[in-house]
Amino acid sequence: MSNEREQLQTKLNELDVMRDSLVEALHKASMAEANEGDTSDPHKDRQETVKTKSGRKPKNFQYYQNMRRTNSRQYYSGKVQAQVVEDAQALGAKYYDTDD
Numbered sequence: 001m002s003n004e005r006e007q008l009q010t011k012l013n014e015l016d017v018m019r020d021s022l023v024e025a026l027h028k029a030s031m032a033e034a035n036e037g038d039t040s041d042p043h044k045d046r047q048e049t050v051k052t053k054s055g056r057k058p059k060n061f062q063y064y065q066n067m068r069r070t071n072s073r074q075y076y077s078g079k080v081q082a083q084v085v086e087d088a089q090a091l092g093a094k095y096y097d098t099d100d
Contacts, residue, residue: 026088027061030092030093030096031096050091050094052083052086053090054086056083058086058091058095059083060087060095060096060098061095061096064084
């Protein structure tokens with residue numbers, strides 16, 4: 001039983017590293033897309049009060065990283081993962097801003 005737990009924990013750690021790498025790659029891609037041929041502020045077109053499709057005020061990357069560290073079970077739930085995607089899409093590159 002202990003060996004199975006160790007294998008499971010190893011796999012969870014690997015997946016977390018892969019996820020962090022994916023998030024970093026998505027961040028770089030969204031920043032590159034926002035800056036392609038445009039030197040103006042990529043956020044100036046966005047309204048100050050952005051809403052998601054479901055009508056919630058979207059949370060940023062930092063919020064979800066804190067949740068992942070403090071309550072990983074909730075963070076990895078399907079509901080929260082869908083909210084992460086929805087919020088990132090609603091905020092665009094601003095999703096990674098930490099100025100809030």
